[in-house]
Amino acid sequence: MLFDLPDDETLYRALLARDPRFDGQAYVCVRSTGVFCRLTCPARKPKFENCAFHRTVAACVEAGYRACLRCKPLGAAAAADPAVAALLNALEERPERRWSERDLTALGYDLATVRRSFKRHFGMTFLEMARWRRLRDGFETLSTGGRMIAAQHEAGFDSPSAFRAAFARLLGCAPGDFRADAPLKAGWIATPLGDMIAVSSATHLHLLEFVDRKALPAELRRLAAAGRGVGFGRPAPTEQAAGELDAFFAGRRARFETPLAPMGGDFSRQVWRALREIPAGQTRSYGEVARLIGRPDAVRAVARANGANQIALMIPCHRVIGADGALTGYGGGLWRKQRLIEIESAFGAAFGAAFGAASGAAPAEGAA
Incomplete structure (x- = not known):
């Protein structure tokens, strides 16, 4: 009730x-x-x-x-909710299970209550989380060279067509559109704030986005067009990014050293370099970023460049807020933006200063 x-x-x-x-x-x-x-x-x-x-x-x-x-x-809210904790444990024990509303009802849960709790804590429903978890298993099977039929079974789908359709809804393209010989490889990274897709070449990270970001399918299409296709895999930059994200969410470090190659024009790259100069645990307004790059009248253009960033966390667009101190739009969801700011505040002033000195270097200028 x-x-x-x-x-x-x-x-x-x-x-x-x-x-x-x-x-x-x-x-x-x-x-x-x-x-x-x-x-x-x-x-x-x-x-x-x-x-x-x-x-x-x-x-x-x-x-x-x-x-x-x-x-x-935000801290212990999810853990303090017994229904959320129980269902998360059930999902970990049986990630391949095709959960339905009937399953939740059979376990004695009120559907509206469960939906509301998961949306409040994670920005998605339990059934959405379970579906993404299954797709992740199928994605990882494909990324390690597995066949389509194996990926379908790992993801818990009854037919190849159902798996392809679910995959296409998530990423905007079917598994068959990924090319084995493509220079860019897409891998899946799990984080406490939700799963992410990373796209890397042999030397640089080109994309890092949460899987529920609405712009992700369009971003993947642009990368594929500019980089002669995208395949499955985890090149060295993706593995490095995964390790650094683990350390970040564990509170061990706020510095990211993965080599980046963001795709954008000169102005956008200038804004993104400025974002990386904001120390962890601090925020800036759009106007402050505009002044930082020597373009005080370009506040709206800074906001557009901030929104066009497709390397989340490592180019920290979540550190930009409104002039009045209020949170503003974030492609990964305002609830994630809030939690990222909270996480970074815990690193402390000294840690943040170290991050600012180390990560202020310009992102790589490699073409996507």
């Missing part, structure tokens, strides 16, 4: 009392600071007129607020 959100006065009294009954059921957005908190947050309480209350984390993020670093409303 949905939690019936009380009026703002009641929620404000709960905030002042740090009432645990409301923890995870409602969140407060503080206009004066631009952050949102659990109602049990130990921080100094804001004035009533500076508060706005929302039912979900997603609503707070979509409203442009950042998560509080003291009460960490």
Whole structure:
């Protein structure tokens, strides 16, 4: 049953009392600071007129607020939800299973509740997550030289046509469009914020995107056209990127040294170099980036270049926010942008300074 959100006065009294009954059921957005908190947050309480209350984390993020670093409303939310934890464990134990709504109902779950929980924590439903997990297994079979029939079975599909159709919906092309002799190779990288597709040549990384990014199919088509096709595989830059991403999400390092070859014009490359000069744990506005590259009147062009970036995290477009401090659009989803900013804030000022010094070098100018 949905939690019936009380009026703002009641929620404000709960905030002042740090009432645990409301923890995870409602969140407060503080206009004066631009952050949102659990109602049990130990921080100094804001004035009533500076508060706005929302039912979900997603609503707070979509409203442009950042998560509080003291009460960490994003931190343990997923783990604290027993249904989410149980279903994630079930998915790990049987990744090949073709999950359906009937399966969830048979296990005693309310479909609306499960859908809402997964969308809030991960930006996707459990069934979408399970389908991507199956496709990843099929993708990895193909990338290691496996045959189509083997990939189909690994992905848990009954027929080759069903596997090809699901694959095409995800990547915008069928498995047969990937060429064995292509100079660019596509590999799958799993991360705590969702699976990613990496495309590399023998020497450079050309693309790194979350698989649910809407622009991914078009980006892959452009790369294939510019680079004489894309095949399956994990060249050295992809393996290096996977290792650096593991270290990043484990909190061990914020520096990426994988050689990059982003595809774009001179202005876009200039913006992307500037993005890499923003230290981890810090953010900049579009206007600040425009001034950094010596083009203070090109704020909109900077925003377009930021949105056109197709090497996520390593060219950190998530570090660019609105002039008022609010989160702005992000191709990987605002919930990921918020979490990336949170992750990087934990590295500390010294770590961030080290990242800025080491990663400020220009991305490689190799053609895609």
